[in-house]
Amino acid sequence: MFAIERYSQAQSVEDAVRLLAADPEAKLIAGGSDVLIRLHEGSKDFRSLVDINGLAALKEITEAADGTVRIGSLATFSEIMDSDVVNKRVPVIAEAAATVGGPQLRNMATMGGNICAGVPCADSAGALLVLEADLEIRGVDGEFVIPMVGFHLGPSRVALKQGDVLVVFRIRPENYKGFGAAYYKYSMRDAMDIATIGCTAAARLDGDKIAELRLAFSVAAPTPLRCETAEKAAAGKPLSEETLKTIKNAVEKDVKPRDSWRATKEFRLHVIRTLTQRVVRQAVERAGGKF
Amino acid sequence: MHKNITCTINGKQYLLVVDVGQSLLDTLRELGVTSAKLGCGVGECGTCTVLMDNIPVNSCITLAVWADGKTIRTVEGESRDGQLSKVQQAYVDAGAVQCGFCTPGLIMTSTAFVEKHKDRKVSRDEIRRGHAGNLCRCTGYETIIRAVEMCLEDSE
Numbered sequence: 001m002f003a004i005e006r007y008s009q010a011q012s013v014e015d016a017v018r019l020l021a022a023d024p025e026a027k028l029i030a031g032g033s034d035v036l037i038r039l040h041e042g043s044k045d046f047r048s049l050v051d052i053n054g055l056a057a058l059k060e061i062t063e064a065a066d067g068t069v070r071i072g073s074l075a076t077f078s079e080i081m082d083s084d085v086v087n088k089r090v091p092v093i094a095e096a097a098a099t100v101g102g103p104q105l106r107n108m109a110t111m112g113g114n115i116c117a118g119v120p121c122a123d124s125a126g127a128l129l130v131l132e133a134d135l136e137i138r139g140v141d142g143e144f145v146i147p148m149v150g151f152h153l154g155p156s157r158v159a160l161k162q163g164d165v166l167v168v169f170r171i172r173p174e175n176y177k178g179f180g181a182a183y184y185k186y187s188m189r190d191a192m193d194i195a196t197i198g199c200t201a202a203a204r205l206d207g208d209k210i211a212e213l214r215l216a217f218s219v220a221a222p223t224p225l226r227c228e229t230a231e232k233a234a235a236g237k238p239l240s241e242e243t244l245k246t247i248k249n250a251v252e253k254d255v256k257p258r259d260s261w262r263a264t265k266e267f268r269l270h271v272i273r274t275l276t277q278r279v280v281r282q283a284v285e286r287a288g289g290k291f
Numbered sequence: 292m293h294k295n296i297t298c299t300i301n302g303k304q305y306l307l308v309v310d311v312g313q314s315l316l317d318t319l320r321e322l323g324v325t326s327a328k329l330g331c332g333v334g335e336c337g338t339c340t341v342l343m344d345n346i347p348v349n350s351c352i353t354l355a356v357w358a359d360g361k362t363i364r365t366v367e368g369e370s371r372d373g374q375l376s377k378v379q380q381a382y383v384d385a386g387a388v389q390c391g392f393c394t395p396g397l398i399m400t401s402t403a404f405v406e407k408h409k410d411r412k413v414s415r416d417e418i419r420r421g422h423a424g425n426l427c428r429c430t431g432y433e434t435i436i437r438a439v440e441m442c443l444e445d446s447e
Contacts, residue, residue: 002312002354007292009356029354036314036352037333053357078346102424103400104349105334191423192335 002039006048010055013138013165019050021140021163026050028165030074033101033109034117058112058167061085067173073112073166077124078103080111090171092181092200096127099185102192112166115148118156118223125152125224126183126200126216134170139163145170152223178204179214180287184279186271188262195219196263199275201283208289210234210243213280220255220272227254230276239284239291244277251276296359300324301368309355315341316350318358319365326366326395330426337425340396341365347403349424366395369402377442378402385438389429397425397435405442413443 006023010016020026025048029035032053035046052058058074061083069089071080077097080086086094093111100106100114100123114122115135125148133148140163148169151159160166181202187193198218204211213234215227233250237243257268281291292311297304300322309318316339319327327350330338334349341350342364343357369376375383378401388394404421413421418439419432427435 001310001317002314004292004312007311032352032354032357033334036354040333040352051354051356053354054359101334102337103421104337104340104347104424107346107348108353191420 002036003042003047004039004049007051008049009051013052013055013058013167016050016052016055016165017138017140017163020165023048023050024162026162028052028116030113031076031108031110033105034113034119052165063089067177069171069176071111071169071171073116073168074110075112077106077109077111077114081106090127090131090176090181092131092183092202093124093127096123096183096185096198096200099123099183099195099198105192111169115151115169116158116160116166118152118154118158120152120155120221120223121194121198121219122224123183123185123195123198123218125218126198127181128169128171129216129224129226130181130200130202130214131171132175132214134172135166136168136170138165138167143167149226152225155222178287180204180283180285180289182279182282182286184275184282186275194262197257197268197271197275198224199272199279201276201279203280203283203287203289205239205284205287205289208239210237210239210284210289213247213283215247215251215254215276215280217255217272220257220268222256225254227251229253234280239289241291244280244291247280248273248276294356294359296356298358298360299362301363301365307355311354311356313355314351315343315348315353315355315358315363318355319350319363324365324367328392328395330392335424335426336393336396337400338393338396340399340425342399342403345403345406347400347424364399364402366398369398376402378405378438381438381441382435385434385441387431387434387438389427389431393425393427393429397422397427400425401435401439401442404439408443415440 058072080097179202200216202214218224230251328338330336334352339351
């Protein structure tokens with residue numbers, strides 16, 4: 001039995017906002033694959049729950065008339081993997097979704113939960129960072145939008161106040177059109193494992209030069225992060241092995257991996273350097289270029 | 292704190308009073324539907340796998356209240372008039388059962404997998420990935436994959 005002391009089922013997003021705001025201890029439960037595990041482990045942080053699992057309106061995945069891709073916060077990873085809109089417009093999100101846990105977990109776990117839990121290993125974080133997603137949020141004072149870049153503030157900390165509910169991820173066409181993107185999850189097992197390092201890259205080309213590189217890592221710092229130094233080092237560079245080396249060397253200034261029982265700091269740095277080259281190469285190839 | 296839910300379990304309708312802290316697995320086992328088992332309790336081993344509206348879920352980390360209005364399928368409901376389902380029969384024919392603890396969960400994963408992929412060709416790798424959420428500690432994976440292949444070959 002999960003030690004849930006206070007529980008209410010939200011009938012709408014407004015309802016969820018109201019219920020959260022009314023109880024400072026209340027937390028949202030969506031797919032439950034994080035919250036229920038924490039309760040199972042005896043955590044007291046989730047004894048008051050506002051359940052949004054049944055809000056079907058938050059599951060929709062659509063493309064707006066202007067090309068903006070809208071992914072409801074409660075869309076499960078399986079629904080994202082199977083979505084035509086995602087596979088056509090932002091396939092790197094489907095690629096990342098496919099690496100989460102295993103099939104049963106992906107049938108329940110939501111991308112909203114993956115991001116709002118604030119964990120540094122979130123598989124979907126890198127794709128949303130390089131696509132510069134906008135997070136549409138409903139709060140006590142109405143609706144507002146926060147950029148994905150900067151949403152993670154620290155381990156398990158994101159830019160949400162009590163009463164805020166993430167409604168939808170929006171990806172504008174200028175952030176996916178013309179880009180090739182790729183995700184690689186390095187983990188000890190091919191399934192049912194947490195990333196040792198996750199690397200996402202998106203590249204836009206200008207002839208045989210990199211017009212723009214966007215590079216993101218998970219588990220490489222206390223939060224998922226974009227790699228500004230490496231991105232700057234790549235801008236305007238030709239598609240050459242020399243450029244890949246430059247990017248790989250620059251990335252070390254962006255990341256701050258740590259020692260844990262999963263991997264040492266040194267090993268993580270090695271994986272980061274290796275994946276930087278591999279994933280940037282793949283993103284460039286998907287953008288139609290060749291090193 | 293309790294809630295009333297209605298759901299269909301293996302074709303039979305139920306009106307249940309469940310504690311909000313209860314997992315779907317607890318509820319099923321209290322009703323005598325004991326094919327779904329508590330293995331790891333954290334959604335890693337898949338031995339509690341049931342189908343909720345035909346989608347495999349780990350019932351150990353599914354709240355019972357989420358089954359409200361849903362259809363639940365477990366191995367108990369898969370045979371008809373003493374006749375095993377196609378997937379069950381394939382497990383028998385392939386010899387895909389060793390100690391049997393993981394079998395009910397795996398059969399439900401395979402059942403959903405076969406239903407989803409019946410109209411197209413799938414590779415062994417896809418079958419493996421589709422079953423990655425179920426652990427068999429006897430490690431009898433080869434025959435399990437073979438059973439799924441037999442079901443898919445059959446429907447071609």
